[in-house]
Amino acid sequence: xxxxxxxxxxQVTQMGQEVILRCVPISNxxxxxxxxxxxxxxxxxxxxxxxxxxxxxxxxxxxxxxVERPDGSNFTLKIRSTKLEDSAMYFCASFPSGQGGTDxxxxxxxxxxxVL
Amino acid sequence: GQNIDQPTEMTATEGAIVQINxxxxxxxxxxxxxxxxxxxxxxxxxxxxxxxxxxxxxxxSSFLSRSKGYSYLLLKELQMxxxxxxxxxxxxxxxxxxxTFGGGTRVLVKP
Numbered sequence: 107x108x109x110x111x112x113x114x115x116x117q118v119t120q121m122g123q124e125v126i127l128r129c130v131p132i133s134n135x136x137x138x139x140x141x142x143x144x145x146x147x148x149x150x151x152x153x154x155x156x157x158x159x160x161x162x163x164x165x166x167x168x169x170x171x172x173v174e175r176p177d178g179s180n181f182t183l184k185i186r187s188t189k190l191e192d193s194a195m196y197f198c199a200s201f202p203s204g205q206g207g208t209d210x211x212x213x214x215x216x217x218x219x220x221v222l
Numbered sequence: 223g224q225n226i227d228q229p230t231e232m233t234a235t236e237g238a239i240v241q242i243n244x245x246x247x248x249x250x251x252x253x254x255x256x257x258x259x260x261x262x263x264x265x266x267x268x269x270x271x272x273x274x275x276x277x278x279x280x281x282x283s284s285f286l287s288r289s290k291g292y293s294y295l296l297l298k299e300l301q302m303x304x305x306x307x308x309x310x311x312x313x314x315x316x317x318x319x320x321x322t323f324g325g326g327t328r329v330l331v332k333p
Contacts, residue, residue, distance in 0.1 A: 137319060148325045149265065149309065154318030162318030197264055201319060210255060211321060213264040 108132045110214035112198050118220045119188055127183045127217045129198030137201035138181045139211060140173065142166070142194040149197070155181065188221045195219075224248040226324035228310050233330045234300055242295045242327045244310035255321065256284050256295045257309040265309055269295065297329070305331045 111130045119125050131138050140152040153163040155173055170186045181200075185192055195218050199211040225247045234240040246254070253272040257265035271277055271286035271293060283296040295308055307326040313319055 139318070139320065141321075149311075149321075149323040151320045151322060154320050156318070162316060162320055195262075210267045210270060212267070215264050218262075 110198055110200055110212050112196075112214040112217050114217060115215065116218045116220070118222065121190060121221055122187050125185050125188055125219065127185075127196050127198075127219070129181045129183075129214055130179050131181055131198065131200030132202075132212060133179070135200035135202050135212075137161075137203075137211075138173075138175070139199040139201070140183045141197045141199060141213075143197065143216075144191075144194045152183075185219075188219075190221050193219055193221045224312055224314065224322040226310055226312055226322060228308075228324040228327045230325065231328045231330070233332060234297075236300055236302060236331055236333050238300050240297045240300060240329060242297070242308050242310075242329070244293045244295070244324055246291050246293070246310070246312050246324075248291075248312050248314060248322070250315035251288060251312065252315040252319070253313040254284075254286055254293050255311045255313065256282075256293075257311060257323075259307045259309055259326065261307075268308075300331045302331050302333070305329060 113128045138155045143149045151164050153167045154161045172184045174182050195216045197216045198214040201211045202209045228244045256268040259265045269284040276285045281298045286293045307328045309326045310324040311321040
């Protein structure tokens with residue numbers, strides 16, 4: 107069964123450094139998402155991406171965040187200058203059609219980001 | 223905006239039944255999802271409701287009442303491996319079809 111993959115599984119960085127989290131969505135899916143989950147807290151929406159542009163973003167997704175689909179398969183989340191509070195699990199998800207219905211979002215295994 | 227509430231924690235015995243309730247307030251409702259999440263892992267899809275009523279999938283069932291903004295997930299014949307967090311998530315009719323999650327209900331299954 108096709109699945110969403112993410113790399114790396116764990117990233118440790120110093121405060122102020124840039125990080126890029128990578129995702130390979132399921133190949134025929136059209137919508138892509140980033141969510142984050144701070145330890146012990148709920149899963150929070152960051153951004154959705156469709157047709158090579160951001161379709162929606164949350165208040166969390168400020169100027170230090172950016173997303174890109176540099177080729178036909180990868181979907182990346184860049185954090186320009188990491189802060190301690192960016193430490194979280196970051197999940198990529200993809201969605202087949204964007205037309206609703208019974209289609210669900212499929213989540214990747216996550217990247218655990220630790221900012222020191 | 224959207225607001226989703228579910229109990230923080232529940233305990234049940236192996237072989238028993240547990241019902242996890244979820245109440246929500248949202249504009250532009252376009253479906254309610256239940257996910258299972260084991261510690262340190264990604265959410266995995268369990269069930270989906272968009273119309274009122276009960277959806278059954280093996281040991282798991284989910285119910286929706288749109289007029290009451292209420293859903294529940296029913297877990298039958300509990301097994302030890304069912305110990306996990308169960309996340310209620312609402313999809314909005316918006317450009318991105320994003321999911322808004324509740325805080326999750328941690329279910330502990332005891333022998």
